[in-house]
Structures are given as structure tokens and as C-alpha cells.
Amino acid sequence: MSSSALHIDASSGASFVSDRSTVVAQRIEFLDVMRGFAVMVMVIGHSVDSVLSAEARTTDFFGVYNFIRGFTAPLFLFVAGFSFFVATEKRWNEYQSFTRPVRKRLGKMLLLLVIGYALHFPFFSLNKILYETSPEGYLRLFQVDVLHCFAVSFLILQFLVFVSPTVKGFLKLLLGLTIGIVLATPLVWNVDFTLLFSPLIGPYFNQNQLSMFPLFPYAAFMFGGVFGGHWYLKARRTGSEVRYFQRLALAGLFAIAAGIVADLHPLRLYPPHDFWKTSPNFYLIRLGVVLGITASFYFARRLPKQVRSQLVVLGGSSLMVYVLHLILVYGSAANRGLGQMLGQTLPFEIAFATGLGVLVLMTVTVYAWRFVSKEYSSSLRVTQYAFVSLLLFLFMTNPY
Secondary structure (H helix, E strand, C coil): CCHHHHCCCHHHCCCCCCCCCCCCHHHCHHHHHHHHHHHHHHHHHHHHHHHECCCHHHCHHHHHHHHHHCCHHHHHHHHHHHHHHHHHHHCCCHHHCCCHHHHHHHHHHHHHHHHHHHCCCCCCCHHHHHHHCCHHHHHHHCCECHHHHHHHHHHHHHHHHHHCCCHHHHHHHHHHHHHHHHHHHHHHCCCCHHHHCCCCCHHHCCCCCCECCCHHHHHHHHHHHHHHHHHHHHHHHCCCHHHHHHHHHHHHHHHHHHHHHHHHCCCCCCCCCCHHHHCHHHHHHHHHHHHHHHHHHHHCCCCCHHHHHHHHHHHHCHHHHHHHHHHHHHCECCECCHHHHHCCCECHHHHHHHHHHHHHHHHHHHHHHHHHHHHCHHHHHHHHHHHHHHHHHHHHHCCC
16 A cells, blocks of 8 residues: 555545646645545544543533534535546546546545445454354444445546546536435435345445445535536636635525525425435535535635644545544454543543544644655555555454
């Protein structure tokens, strides 16, 4: 695994820090700042969740906090879709066939899926997984998290690029798919897809099994980001970026208002469903908030240099931070996390302080990684391959 494999670059829709001379989205700094903000909220949120007491979760304050935290994944996916289009449009013809950049993209998405499932391994032993995993263990193994959602949504976007002769045709297909996902979500969530497909495929559709981020509706946030990227590039070519983000903020307010008004309307098109997870009206509200946040980060892009640089660094190493902090706070098949060691016992103040501590540790780790990657790149690559090979050997041969 090379050092660039621990990131997600703009050509892959998020933030791999490789091939700096050709990565268009890296020059759009507000995207990196937004991504860094989303990573920061994600790290603190997961850390708090792993150790927060049951009593603290019953307070009104926690309800508000949890509601706000729910915008992290939509924001991250929207930025990923935005970056995908910015990187793809400039080299459209190159991404329409099975070229080296496309093979590289696809390889990175497969890597994300492998990592996503590996984080859910019940045992650090292939033999034990195959012969001793309980049905509940397999359900946890097959659950869909944001890495799975991101990777599969990205692969769908790349497939649409393959089959679309023009950018306009691609956007038309994507618009239909996005609207279809949003409108179908309340119905899709009432179907048990494990019976139609398998426990491996079912979690990508809804939460009938363990699934945090099924494609319905979360893929629609990434697809919405593609349209944001498309209109941004049009505005950038004409020098009207400020007007674009003003209109984006207004569009966000309109989407929020439309979602609220539509939900208050007495006409009901769907059978009973979970408003907070499946309602097209709540999708509009969340999308509106994400559009507003995007516009806000553009107008606040002149943050103090130190703050801005920290967010850019975190955003540029989003995958590494994601994997490491999950292993630290939730544990893995090979280690106990903070959740196992401390339990969900801490009051909110201490849990939040724990989250800040984890965030500081991740930031220091990223800077250390960047330094080692720059100064000792050859040695680091050899060490990485040796470490990954050792892990695979132990996983394949370990009987327990």
C-alpha cells in the first residue's frame, strides 16, 4: 500500500494527495477546508459516542447535538461529489474509457470497500471468520458505513461517465437517478432486500439490517454535489463565483423552506415511514443546510491561516484519519478501543474532552505521516508493504 493509498484524491472524489500537478480540486481551497471541518466533527462525534453514558444521551442538549452531528455525512458526501465533477470534467474523454487514471480510480474504490469490511471483521483470523462467525456477526460484518456508501456511489458515477457520450447526457442521467433515489427511499425502506438478493447486498438499500449509510438516500447527497461542482465550474469560467455562492445560499434556504412546507401539507403520498431517515422532505431540508454550509465556507474562506491550514491538512488525509480514529475509539478484531476500555460511562463534558484529545492525536499523526512520507518516502513504502504483508499473512494463517 503506497503512501498515496492512505488518502482519497480529488480525481477519486474526495482527497488523495497524489499527483499534485494535475489535481484541479486541490486549488479550490474552500473544499479542502469544508472536508477538514467534516473530518473534525466526525472524529469528535465518534469519540463522544463511544464513551458517552446512557444518562447523558437522554438530555435535550444531546438531542440537539445529535441532530447537528447528523449533517456530517451528507456534507462529506456532497463535497466528494463536488470534487468528483471538478476533477472529471476537465479530463472527460480520458475518463470515458478504461485508461490508467480510470483503473487507478477503480482500484482506490475497491481498496475503500476492502477497508470498510475489514473494520467490521469479528475476528483477526480468516479461518475463524469462515467457521465460527455467528449470524449476528455476519450482519455486523456486512453493515454499510460511509466508506461503503462513498465507494459504491463513486462507482455509480464512474459508470454513468462510461455510458454518457457528453457531460450534458451524464448530468441528465444523474438528475433522473438522484430524483428517483430521493422519491423512492420511503418505499425502498419497506422492502427486505436480503430476501431478494443477499445479506451482503441488502444493507446497501435500507436499514432492515445493520446499515448506517445505505445508498437510499445518502447517495443522493453525493450526486447533488456533482451538480454543485458543475454549476461552480460554469461560474468560475465567467468570473461569477461570488454570485454563484450567493445563489447557492438562497437555493439552500429555498430547499429548507420547501421541505418544511411540503411536510406540513396534509396530502400524504407515502405509507407511514421514518421522517428523519427516509422522507424526501427531510432530504430537502438536509440538502438545504449543506448548500448553506458550502456557501458559508466560501465566504469565510479567509479564515486565520493557522486554522485554515489545519483544516486543509485534516481534509487531505480524510481516509487515514477515518480508519485510525475508528480503530482507536471503537476497536477492531485486533485491538480494544476506548469504547471497550472505558465503556459508555462518561458525562458529556468529559466525553467531549476525550473527543478533542482524539482529534489532537489524529492531527499530530497526520503531520508525522506527512513528514515521514516526504523525508523517507522509499523506506516508508518498503515498511508499508512489509507491514501489510505481515498482517495478511497473520490473518490468513492465524487459526484463532
